[in-house]
Each structure stands twice: as structure tokens, then as C-alpha cells.
Amino acid sequence: MSKLFIVPTPIGNLEDMTFRAIKVLKEVDLILAEDTRTSGKLLKHFEIATHMHSHHMHNEHKTVENLVKRLQAGEMIALISDAGTPAISDPGFLLTRACVEHGITVECLPGATAFVPALVNSGLPNDKFVFEGFLPDKKGRQTRFLALQEEYRTMIFYVSPHKLNKTLAEFVQYFGADRAVSVSRELSKLHEETIRGTAEEVLKHFEAKPAKGEIVVCVGGKSNKN
Numbered sequence: 001m002s003k004l005f006i007v008p009t010p011i012g013n014l015e016d017m018t019f020r021a022i023k024v025l026k027e028v029d030l031i032l033a034e035d036t037r038t039s040g041k042l043l044k045h046f047e048i049a050t051h052m053h054s055h056h057m058h059n060e061h062k063t064v065e066n067l068v069k070r071l072q073a074g075e076m077i078a079l080i081s082d083a084g085t086p087a088i089s090d091p092g093f094l095l096t097r098a099c100v101e102h103g104i105t106v107e108c109l110p111g112a113t114a115f116v117p118a119l120v121n122s123g124l125p126n127d128k129f130v131f132e133g134f135l136p137d138k139k140g141r142q143t144r145f146l147a148l149q150e151e152y153r154t155m156i157f158y159v160s161p162h163k164l165n166k167t168l169a170e171f172v173q174y175f176g177a178d179r180a181v182s183v184s185r186e187l188s189k190l191h192e193e194t195i196r197g198t199a200e201e202v203l204k205h206f207e208a209k210p211a212k213g214e215i216v217v218c219v220g221g222k223s224n225k226n
Contacts, residue, residue, distance in 0.1 A: 002071040004099045005078040006092060008085040008111025009042060011214070012189035016112050022046050024109065028076040032067070034091055038082045055079065060091050064098045071104045083214075085113045089133040089158055114187055115156045118216035121194045122154070122182030125220070129154040135167065145174040152221040161185075161211045168203040171219060175199060180220035186213040 005024050010016040025031055025048045032055035033039035039052060055063060071077060079086045079095060085108070086092035099106050119126050130153045135141055148155060159167050164183070171181060177200035184194040191213065195205055199219075 001105070002074050003076050003105040003107055004071060004095065005076070006086050006096065006106065006108035007078045007080050008109060008113065009039070009080050009083055011083045011112045011114050011187055012192075014042070014045060016188060017042075017046065018109065018111055021109055021111060022048065025050055025078055025080070028078040030070070030075060030077045032077060032079045032095075034081045034086075039080055042080075050078075055091055055095070057091050060094050064094050067095060068098050068102055068104065071099065072102065083112070083114075085111060088113055088115070088131075112188070114158070114214065114216050117187050118182070118184035118194075119154065119156055119218055121184055122218040123196060124154045124180060124182060124218050126154060128152075129156060131156045134158050134160075145170060149174055150222060152223065154221055155219045157217045157219070159215045159217050161213065161215060164211045164215055164217075165203065165206055167217070168199060168206065171199040172203060175219065175222075182218040183211070183215060184218075185211055185215045187216065189213070 005028060007021050007024055025043070028050060031050050031052045033052045034056045036052045036054050067077065079092055081090040081092065084090065087096060096106055115131055119129060130151060132155055135144055135157060157167070168181070171179060177198060179199045181199045181202045182194060182196045183202055186192045195202055
């Protein structure tokens, strides 16, 4: 029976790969990888010999139709990204939606996702939160910030290192210097760290010590104190 498996991969520490993920990747007919060079190292480490095809943001619109046909013909396909759970700020949504529309079974395995440990580590309220992913680079950026000024839930952002200080300065501008912020970087890796404080304090920290690596930022929502 055909099925699309959505398979999370480690965000840094290879020991976070699950037994089930390894089993699925060994048994499927094809693995769709965001970057076959990056995923090739992972597959080699776990002795997975399944054939890979490239599936990324630049070609996914063109490949979805053919992949649906292969699934309809009875193939089992797994989708992975370079790190974490596919479709979370990574390719995967288009293929998943197409499978759902064509009645093809989709099964997402539980596993690594960067924003979950960052949220829990932050110490900010996590009973309600909103995942914003990457903010728009230019068009729509200010509009997004203005809309988020009234957000009362904890907000989660993915931020590239070279844009971190600019983003933190925007937090000060739009949310206030005293808004609670937590920056987690290199989660699960050797140099993992989380810096917590007000938006102004965290900005000063990274102005003095520029950030490197993968970054997740959590921001406290609006309250009566903000």
C-alpha cells in the first residue's frame, strides 16, 4: 500500500535519530532529501542504502505531480529535510497537501523540531504560543511586526545569525525594551546555549558577542506590564 512518510532528522546531535526513523528510511522505495549531500552523510552513518532524490524549495512545484503518480502506483516514499521535521519552515507542505487531495496516506513520525526545545528552555509561558518561523525580509516585515504588537501568546521565530541583531533591535522598537526574550542557538550541538533577558539586554549581549549557528528566538507576548 502506498504511503508518504514524513521523517524528522536530528537538528544537530545524531543520537536524536529514532529507531523508527531509521527503520522507515531503510524500508521505503525512495527518500526525498532537501540536500542529498547533507542527507547522504546521515544515511551513511546509519547504513541506509535507499536511493535518494532531491526535493527542495526550488524544484518542489515541478516534482509533486510525478511523485503523486509514483505513490499512486504503489511506492512507499519518505521525505526528509536537512534537519528537523519537514514542512516546518522547510519543503514538504506542497507534497503533503497533494497526497491528502489524492487520498494517499500520509504518516508523520514524531521527532526533532528546533522550536520545541527552544520554547521549553525559554522559561516563557508555553501553554499557548504562536510559531512565526522566518519573518519577511523586506516586503511585509513592518506590517507583520505591527500585527504582532497585540499578540498575547509567546512568539517563536527562526532567525539567521547575520539578521539576529537587526531583529532584536526591531523587537525593542515594536515590543519595547523590557519585553522578555530568549535566544537559543546550536540546539543539541556542542556549543548549545540559551541567552535570556529583556530585548534590550539580549541585544547588547549579541552586539558584544555576535551569534553563530542555527538560532531560535522566543519572545514573550503582550501583557498588562508591556
